[in-house]
Amino acid sequence: MSFDLTIFWDQLMSPVYLQGALLAVLVALGSLVLAIAIGLAMALMKRSENKVALAAANTYVWFFRALPSMLMLVICWNALPQLIPAFRADWYSPFVAAVIALGVSEAAYVAEMLRSAIMAVDDGQRLAARALGMTPVQTFLKVVVPQATRIAIPSLGNELIALVKLTAIASVISLQELMRVATIGVQATFRYAEYYAVAIIYYLVIVSLIMIVQSVIEKRFQWTSKQQKVRVTK
Template sequence: MSFDPSIFWEQLISPVYLQGAVVAVLVALGSLVLAVAIGLAIALMKSSKSRVALASANTYLWFFRALPSMLLLLICWNALPQLIPALRSDWYNPFIAAILALGISEAAYVAEMLRSALMSVDDGQRLAARALGMTPVQAFFKVIVPQATRIALPPLGNELVALVKLTAIASVISLQELLRVATIGVQATYRYAEYYAVAIIYYLVVVSLIMILQSVLEKRFRWTSKKGRIAR
């Protein structure tokens, strides 16, 4: 059975693949937002002087680094509704379960990225902000976070790319993401090469767009930093 270009082109312009790509990107973005929110909390707990906070952060990192993402996905989709009655509803669908599972899992890695970025900001910046009359919260969000963001952008961009690819495992809970769409086509026609080739093209396009956006953001933050130095 040879490669059939007509099937390839027909699927390449099919809206079903585009919808699958959009779902994959939305799940990846939602997971990254959740991972950053949890990861920031864990990073701050790791920097805390409280033994309880430090122990809790270390326990989270230890537990969710040890857990395979696939297992956590199955737990979120199958086990959580069994334990939490509120999740036995139509609003809790594979899309939400995938964001929850991947966000919780990846937060264990994002936490260390954010902690490294926060630690790289000189402590004198915080002291200078306090000397100007800022509260600790104001100093954190107005002085520390902008500088840490510039440092955290490259690894977070890589994390988003990894999450786009990781959404493929959500096909096991019937989420209609990109790989699931290709698999359904393969099961119906047994044309492996054509359908998987289309999936490859869409993954390449999505990852390329993310890399371009990451580059633009990095340049913008680098330009802002230089402008700030010149102004001083």
């Protein structure tokens, strides 16, 4: 059986694949936003002098690092509706379950990325900001966050790419993402090469676009960080 270009091109231009790719990207973005929100809280708690907060953050990171992402997916989709009545409503879809599962799981890793980025900001910058009369909150938001963001962007970009690929396992809860679409086509036609080749093309395009956007953001925050440093040290 040879590679059929007609099938390949038909599927490449199919709106079903485009919808699957878009869904994969949306799940990855939603998961990353949730992971950053939780991860930032965990990172700040791990830097806290409060022993309870520190213990809670360490426990969270330890626990969710130990659980496979696929296990979190099936727990969120199958177990949560049994335990919490609110998750039995119509709004709770495979998309929402995937975002929650992947976001909560990846937050354990994002927490360490953000903590290391915050720690990488020179303490002299904080002291200079306090000397200028800034409050601790102002110092964090106006001095630490811009510089820590610049440091964290490469790691977060890699995390987003990893999440796009990780959405493939969401097929276990019937999410119609890119890999699920390809698999359904293969099961119907047994044309493995053509359908999986289309999935490869879409993944390459998605990752390439993420890398371009990441590069633009890195340049933007590099400029912002330099300007911020000049203002604080004056």
